[in-house]
Amino acid sequence: MSKYQALDGQEPRFVASFDSASIMVKSLAAFLNGHDFSGLGVMPNSQWAGDSLNTLPTSVKKVLYSKSGVFDAIPPKDIGKIDTEELAKWVTQLFPERKYPAVMVGSSNGALTHMAAALNIPWLPQTFLIPVQIPHDFPVDVPKQYMRWAYPYGEELLRLNPGIELHHMTDPNQDRLHLLAMTYFRIKKRRLGVWYEYFLKQHLEPGGTIIVNECTRSWPAKALNDRHFFQFGGTGGASPEEYYQGSERVSEFLRQQQSPFVKWDAPEPTGEYPEAEWGFAPQLLDDIERFARENGFRVQRIQFEEMQDISGLTAELYRNWYRERNMPANRLLIESFALLTPYWALRTGSVPYWMVFNTAPSADALESYLQKADPYDQRYLMLLSHGTEGIGLAPIERWQRMLHDGQNAGEFVGTETKKYPYDFGVYARYNQALQEAVSARYPIATMPLSWFESFMHRHASNYGVTWSDASAETEKG
Amino acid sequence: MPNPAIVVITGASSGIGRATALEFAKKGAIIFLLARRKEALDDLAEECIALGATPRVFPLDVTDEEAVRNVAQAAVKEFGRIDMWVNNAAVSLFGRFEELPGKDIRRLLEVNLFGYLYGAQAVLPYFREQGSGILVNVSSIVGIVGQPYTVPYSISKSAIRGLSLSLAQELADTPHIRVCTVYPAVIDTPIFNQAGNLYGKKIQAPKPRIKASKVAKTIVRLLHHPQTEVIVGGQGKMARTARLVAPGIFDKQFRKNIANGHFSEESAEPTLGNLYEPKPQFAQVSGGWKPEDEPNFMLPTLWLGIGAAVMAGLAVGLSIGRNR
Numbered sequence: 096m097s098k099y100q101a102l103d104g105q106e107p108r109f110v111a112s113f114d115s116a117s118i119m120v121k122s123l124a125a126f127l128n129g130h131d132f133s134g135l136g137v138m139p140n141s142q143w144a145g146d147s148l149n150t151l152p153t154s155v156k157k158v159l160y161s162k163s164g165v166f167d168a169i170p171p172k173d174i175g176k177i178d179t180e181e182l183a184k185w186v187t188q189l190f191p192e193r194k195y196p197a198v199m200v201g202s203s204n205g206a207l208t209h210m211a212a213a214l215n216i217p218w219l220p221q222t223f224l225i226p227v228q229i230p231h232d233f234p235v236d237v238p239k240q241y242m243r244w245a246y247p248y249g250e251e252l253l254r255l256n257p258g259i260e261l262h263h264m265t266d267p268n269q270d271r272l273h274l275l276a277m278t279y280f281r282i283k284k285r286r287l288g289v290w291y292e293y294f295l296k297q298h299l300e301p302g303g304t305i306i307v308n309e310c311t312r313s314w315p316a317k318a319l320n321d322r323h324f325f326q327f328g329g330t331g332g333a334s335p336e337e338y339y340q341g342s343e344r345v346s347e348f349l350r351q352q353q354s355p356f357v358k359w360d361a362p363e364p365t366g367e368y369p370e371a372e373w374g375f376a377p378q379l380l381d382d383i384e385r386f387a388r389e390n391g392f393r394v395q396r397i398q399f400e401e402m403q404d405i406s407g408l409t410a411e412l413y414r415n416w417y418r419e420r421n422m423p424a425n426r427l428l429i430e431s432f433a434l435l436t437p438y439w440a441l442r443t444g445s446v447p448y449w450m451v452f453n454t455a456p457s458a459d460a461l462e463s464y465l466q467k468a469d470p471y472d473q474r475y476l477m478l479l480s481h482g483t484e485g486i487g488l489a490p491i492e493r494w495q496r497m498l499h500d501g502q503n504a505g506e507f508v509g510t511e512t513k514k515y516p517y518d519f520g521v522y523a524r525y526n527q528a529l530q531e532a533v534s535a536r537y538p539i540a541t542m543p544l545s546w547f548e549s550f551m552h553r554h555a556s557n558y559g560v561t562w563s564d565a566s567a568e569t570e571k572g
Numbered sequence: 573m574p575n576p577a578i579v580v581i582t583g584a585s586s587g588i589g590r591a592t593a594l595e596f597a598k599k600g601a602i603i604f605l606l607a608r609r610k611e612a613l614d615d616l617a618e619e620c621i622a623l624g625a626t627p628r629v630f631p632l633d634v635t636d637e638e639a640v641r642n643v644a645q646a647a648v649k650e651f652g653r654i655d656m657w658v659n660n661a662a663v664s665l666f667g668r669f670e671e672l673p674g675k676d677i678r679r680l681l682e683v684n685l686f687g688y689l690y691g692a693q694a695v696l697p698y699f700r701e702q703g704s705g706i707l708v709n710v711s712s713i714v715g716i717v718g719q720p721y722t723v724p725y726s727i728s729k730s731a732i733r734g735l736s737l738s739l740a741q742e743l744a745d746t747p748h749i750r751v752c753t754v755y756p757a758v759i760d761t762p763i764f765n766q767a768g769n770l771y772g773k774k775i776q777a778p779k780p781r782i783k784a785s786k787v788a789k790t791i792v793r794l795l796h797h798p799q800t801e802v803i804v805g806g807q808g809k810m811a812r813t814a815r816l817v818a819p820g821i822f823d824k825q826f827r828k829n830i831a832n833g834h835f836s837e838e839s840a841e842p843t844l845g846n847l848y849e850p851k852p853q854f855a856q857v858s859g860g861w862k863p864e865d866e867p868n869f870m871l872p873t874l875w876l877g878i879g880a881a882v883m884a885g886l887a888v889g890l891s892i893g894r895n896r
Contacts, residue, residue: 444701534702534704534748535700535703536745536748
């Protein structure tokens with residue numbers, strides 16, 4: 096039983112170490128504790144380990160990658176042992192015990208992780224991934240089979256954990272390797288719950304601010320009941336229509352993967368619901384407002400639709416903050432998915448720009464930011480490799496072009512470009528490689544909350560982000 | 573450390589600064605020469621070129637914060653980096669503390685201390701960007717043991733020690749940015765020839781005097797082997813130890829030694845020396861104090877007295893230890 100509990104700060108058995116939220120929260124917590132977080136927390140941190148990994152044949156690497164998550168996936172028979180509040184307990188134990196002027200709560204997002212780091216405040220995620228082992232020989236391109244099989248387990252999880260909603264998702268485009276061994280249960284907290292409430296009461300200064308991260312991104316999904324959704328596909332290179340209705344690109348992709356299908360036979364969506372990985376389930380806001388009212392805290396909301404809307408804003412936040420401190424602010428560190436490092440971004444005086452994935456929409460958003468922003472003299476890119484040449488994957492040549500645009504020399508950090516997107520060595524190398532690539536070292540300084548709020552007030556709307564005072568809205572309403 | 577090294581030296585027109593520039597010139601360094609006297613710097617630049625170096629001349633007063641900052645900017649603009657910044661410019665003012673005008677004390681601190689602060693603040697942003705760099709602060713042994721009749725100078729040199737040690741602690745998480753402090757003992761430089769003097773007697777450099785080139789070589793060595801603190805001269809090392817072990821005796825003897833050794837019997841008209849305005853003469857390394865045959869290390873009566881006291885102290889200490 097104990098392996099499903101967050102005893103003495105230990106990670107409960109069902110935390111997915113490869114999950115964006117858990118990596119972001121761990122790397123932020125490491126930062127608040129004064130150190131970096133490398134190798135996604137599971138890999139050795141060295142050039143050598145990365146090189147060794149990359150010498151393996153691609154087929155072996157694929158097998159290793161698909162099996163890598165198996166240790167995190169729980170057997171379905173153990174669903175009844177899961178108390179999702181153990182995740183909240185685990186998260187709250189990661190952060191240093193001190194008083195904070197503000198705490199973030201809500202959607203997972205790499206750029207928001209950087210915002211929290213600059214403010215030196217914790218972030219309590221709304222969404223967690225619980226990977227569940229599936230029977231052998233499940234056909235990855237038949238989502239209905241995943242949905243049907245997992246339904247009773249999902250219902251059991253929801254019955255035992257009333258404060259959450261469940262977004263069961265499969266994405267044979269981007270998570271193909273993992274889908275051979277598991278399926279993804281993403282749970283979203285609808286209530287703060289006892290551990291988050293306890294943490295906030297203990298560690299938020301009197302009258303402190305709860306910053307709610309609300310990514311309004313939705314995705315078509317099938318509602319199995321009011322708390323149980325099945326989402327097919329996910330944010331990345333392909334559109335929801337392609338997932339649900341098929342396209343030439345889908346047929347081509349399936350042919351390349353030697354799949355017997357030309358399109359996926361996905362369950363008919365019943366509507367648009369918060370995106371499983373990144374989207375915000377709004378019920379949590381009501382609970383936060385109730386909690387804030389009862390305890391005299393302020394609530395500020397950050398709302399945005401696209402995950403990368405907040406990336407350009409965060410980059411500009413950092414840039415302004417660096418300039419305020421007489422720092423050059425001319426170095427851009429482009430990160431992708433879980434390859435992010437709040438600690439070294441600040442220590443090297445780099446402006447972080449976080450991308451959701453390594454796909455064309457991510458590259459487009461980055462490109463549009465670069466066109467809008469003052470030029471950067473140096474560009475560095477930590478590029479995600481996830482072992483699938485999925486639909487919409489941005490080819491390495493595009494990344495190369497974006498790094499070397501004629502005026503600026505750029506550099507990949509820890510990436511072996513020829514191996515992309517099978518460059519799993521990057522996970523072992525990125526942390527060390529960045530330290531070697533950028534010699535600059537700056538002290539860590541805390542951004543004052545008032546400075547941050549004034550910046551958000553002035554600039555958020557330029558990036559399609561809404562920064563608002565929830566209590567003011569409530570009063571008006 | 574790249575070759576050639578890019579070095580900035582303040583107070584380069586004479587004394588330790590000039591000697592350091594020439595020593596770096598022998599290594600083919602790129603040297604930014606800072607001092608108030610343009611002509612003195614131009615002459616020095618020629619000497620540096622003859623030795624194979626690439627000098628750049630910046631006539632300025634180190635109390636001009638912006639001018640100092642511009643040098644750092646210019647160095648990085650032209651050569652891409654700065655490897656070492658040597659804060660060295662200093663003036664001196666002799667006299668009994670009670671008789672020294674406040675404004676002159678302030679001016680001395682502006683040169684000797686604020687000049688260093690401006691230098692450090694100018695170069696550190698570039699060191700941070702590079703992730704490396706060596707800041708050398710030339711202090712003095714009097715910054716550790718004190719010295720009578722030059723209280724403002726001693727204050728400035730102690731403050732420089734405080735600056736160095738504290739800044740080094742602040743930068744401890746950037747291991748390739750180093751702050752080194754050099755504590756010369758009595759060096760044969762024109763500082764004594766140019767010092768302000770309200771003491772009433774003529775200043776001389778007390779024995780034993782050390783050649784400025786010895787300090788210069790120490791500073792050059794710091795480029796590859798940075799050390800937090802270096803005392804140049806056996807006399808200085810001994811003074812520090814003696815002050816630690818027998819402070820009472822040391823202070824008493826040192827006062828006598830300075831009163832007798834630092835001033836001649838000849839009376840002198842009050843002068844503010846080069847405190848506000850540079851003197852055209854003395855643009856040289858040596859102040860002409862050290863005869864060629866003078867050894868670098870001597871044991872005058874003071875040291876013998878202190879040595880005896882130390883030995884006695886140790887003997888008493890040991891006997892107490894044994895009898896416990």
